[in-house]
Amino acid sequence: MRNLLMKVSYDGTDYNGFQTQPGGHTIQDYLEEAIRRLSGEQLKITASGRTDAGVHARAQVFNFYTASPIPVERWCMALNTWLPEDIVVSDAMEVPMEFHSRHAAKRKTYRFTINANQYPDLFNRRYQIHHHGKLDIAAMRQGLSHLIGTHDFTTFASRKSTKPSHVRTIFDAWIEKDTSTCRPGTRDQGIIHTFISGNGFLQHMVRIIMGTLIEVGEGKRQPDDMKVILEAQNRAAAGPTAMGKGLMLWEVDYDIASQEKHND
Structure with missing residues (x-):
């Protein structure tokens, strides 16, 4: 099991914000679905914070635990093939297991x-x-x-x-x-x-x-x-x-x- 940190940029115009909610169509929903399609894992990501509907991000940060053997350097390109063109994952790295995107933000x-x-x-x-x-x-x-x-x-x-x-x-x-x-x-x-x-x-x-x-x-x-x-x-x-x-x-x-x- 690894803890992966990733950075994502997105145009929030057409989305209901970052965080998953009953109405769906959020950035988190699309990221988690892309991870599921890539690794077969149904998981929840943790972000540095939420952004409201219509708000954008240049460098939102999120992390998640994965048992997938996919090398860390391949995640970004692979995820982007499953994501809409207005959501782009640009960086990925392995971090300590206790790392939490929201709690660790300075x-x-x-x-x-x-x-x-x-x-x-x-x-x-x-x-x-x-x-x-x-x-x-x-x-x-x-x-x-x-x-x-x-x-x-x-x-x-x-x-x-x-x-x-x-x-x-x-x-x-x-x-x-x-x-x-x-x-x-x-x-x-x-x-x-x-x-x-x-x-x-x-x-x-x-x-x-x-x-x-x-x-x-x-x-x-x-x-x-x-x-x-x-x-x-x-x-x-x-x-x-x-x-x-x-x-x-x-x-x-x-x-x-x-x-x-x-x-x-």
Whole structure:
């Protein structure tokens, strides 16, 4: 028996999220079916976390136990032959038996993308939201800075959250602006990428943060309001939940090397 870790990227547009649910048609369902077709094993995978319907992933991580003798270097290509074209497994490695994708994660980073140009981008419309009006990006950066640190993020959690604690740590949060798509002499602002990196996230947390941050950019709220909103610990104090299509699970970090050394 081996414990295999894999990385998968996916376009979440047409799926009901990552985690298996009664309605089916999830990323997990397709991965487990591909593993069944390849190895003959009916098993459950464990992921670093779930993503909601319409949300994408650049590097989601999952692991599973297998008795299959298939060499680890052959898994990716073999699985991809059984997967839809919008789900791609890109890496595989053997990890210690006690490794758990969710529990062992040290840091997760999400990216949220806003197209702040005058017109939508036809070819990237599935991965960004389009904002018609001008945004004060400096104000958004200032507002975002209030979220760094360890806080109770109840304000930015879905009312349906069942987590016993809403305390999370945001290690870093920053905004990058790509002006390469701006047309000279227009009001185009470019593509705005917001990155938020932390030890864990609550349901809809990044999307609610972004919905509130956009209101700061629009001038409807002041940057320092983010601190007051956070301290309120009340979902009603925050802005709307931003559309899922702008969100991507960007990276999940582990300290796998130290675990392997510990087991030597």
